[in-house]
Amino acid sequence: MRNTIAVLLIITVCLFSLTGCYDARSIETLSYAIAIGIDEGETNMLKLTVQFVNPSSMGSNKGGSTSSSEPTTITSVECASLDSGINIMNSFISRQINLSQCRIIVFSETIAEKGISEYLYTLTDNIEIRPNCNIVVSTCSAEEFLQNSEPASETLLGKYYDSIVNANKYTGSTDDIELSDFFTAYKDTFREPYAVLAGINSPDTPMEYQDASKSTIDSGYVADKSSVLNDTFMQSIGIAVFRSDKLVGELNVGETISHLLLSNRLHQCHITVPSPFSENGIIDLRIIPTMDSKKEVTLVNNTPYITCEVFLSGEILSSTKGINFTENSNIDLVESYVDAYMEQQISEYLYKTSKDFKSDIIGFGSKVVGNYLTTEDWVNSNWLDNYQNSFFDVTVVSDIKVGETFSKID
């Protein structure tokens, strides 16, 4: 009996000590950040911008109409580090900032070019920040980027940020890069990191592509230079390529599709190729990879010779008058055009990453690492530097199908 009383006493004491009343953190005392923006500071090391959800605006109906309060609040501070910035913000907003709902971390191009390793370590060390929040490089300032991130077709900001990256599943215009992917690639010895490229579009940007040929226009767009003619809005198109922790270049839509094909991350996308049947004609296709791409790396006198084989199926979506796809010879002709077009696109992409950016974002190094016995030997081989000497041989094998509806247009 005495033992039972003692046990009950201990449990009672525990109950009081573990309920956490004195240090409880509830939704009323926290302010949930949805996005973090990091810019170069003017008066201090950096400018930290945090976008919060305004809890009072979410689903509050007053007499049948939705509350008109702003859905988000954006606050910026100049600070020496991320943590000190959040601390400063904590001191002037009435709630404690919580980063557990943060969906994207935006770095401005300017700060990314100077190196972001310091922030990466801070972000990955922060237990509140989820490893699956997206890493975005903004062509404009991160503050401007967040201020223009107005959800048009989504009511929830968090879902909006999810959807802009998830769109790559059917557009292939960018990749879903999470903090853990980025950090792992940064720490890897056979791969370089890359991030989502995003920017703010304005109606006057399409003019930059007026001299390009029709078929290359659509694949040449990057984040802040697409042809959407709406008001100013945020857009994520392309990939920001890093070498170690520094931004070294950007990939447009076509190059991003090539990257996704080679890294086996493409779900499906649309491409436009020159028509073999008329000089100025084009053919639209939906392409889907049929199997994983094959990549082989051979070191010839320590120079990497890289062969890639890509397998895809294509469906012709649009055509022009006078083309008869009921004849196999015409389909074969389109197939050979698609193969040649994609081989050229992928080769250009590969040489761009190798010669211009000197950054192995595909991770071809993983095909060579097995040639070395120890990590020391591998690191001494300096693959990431040697990648710039690479030569590529790309083969594309496509299987083109045509929709029954428009197989023959007289």
Place this chain on the structure above:
Amino acid sequence: MENSKMGVIEAVFFVLAVITNKIILNFPKEIVLWSGNSAWLNVIYISIIVGVLAIIVCNLFSKFGGYDILDISHYLGGNFLKIALGTILIVIPLFNSIDLVRDFSEDLKLIYFNTSPLIFISLFFVIAAIIANKAGFTAIFKTCTIIMPIVMISIVVILFSHLKNFEIERLLPIFGNGVNETFISGLSNISVHSGFLFLFFLMPFLKNTEKYKKIGIIAWILSSLYLLLSVLSLLLVFASSTVTKEPLSLYLIVRTIEYGTFFQRVDALFILLWILSTMTYLSVLMFMALYIFKKIFNTEDRKVLASCFGMLILALSLIPENTVILTTIQETFFKYYFLITIFILCPIILYLASRKKKKELQNNKPITKNIPII
């Protein structure tokens, strides 16, 4: 000793409580830190050595049915050897308990209870272990039989949730940080199999002592398999340099798990399971410490000492300024201490005792009291 004894399944899960908690408590990370990309090779290597030792120990123990290593040391060297060996061995569950309480409490504090005093979190585990030990051995091993399978399934779920992210090239270069770090100095990683200690004390708690060998081999196979799976999953998903900076490497994997858009942030569920697992493991360790203490000092009832040991573990766990000190002690001293005592000293004593017994049988001498002829 309680009337209730363990069957094969209970005994296997009792031994597996060690490896399961070592996996949760970041031992895979320690192995990856030491051997780099060849950590998987190191695990296979140490597991083979442990397997050979397990078979030898099981064969030697079969000659001493129903007796533990302290009884056997008493047979070999009298009270002196028994007390000396007991004193050496009691350090192992005690240090492991201290390390467990401090380490896991710190991890919980970091993840969920940032502002709570550490002592409250630690107390939570210590009180659970005290209550379990007061309830008796039956309660402990039956709890192991319930909790451990769930925790082990959860580990498999974690590993297979990342199947699509596996990159086989991350296991290369094959010798990682070097041949020495994989096979020679890497041998010190054998301490991860410190559950082997339990095999030396298991015999008196078995319903059927003839199943001892079977228990030893099943426990070894499952321990090795789990350790290999956990190391492989870390290496296949993350760069080895990424793994080494995390306080709980398994938590690193769990945080990135998402099952579609409906089941996100499942880490809370896994943490709950790990809390239960840690409580069970602490109860097992405290039981082992109390059992050895009782054997050394011939105390009548070890249950009354449970609170004292609990408070001792709590107090000692709070002494180090931070977990880095505990990790340093573990890496520089206890790793080798475990290696020498569990894998060298105990098998030698067992071997010498079996030789002594064989000689006595050959010379037709009366067998020393308490050791039956089998």
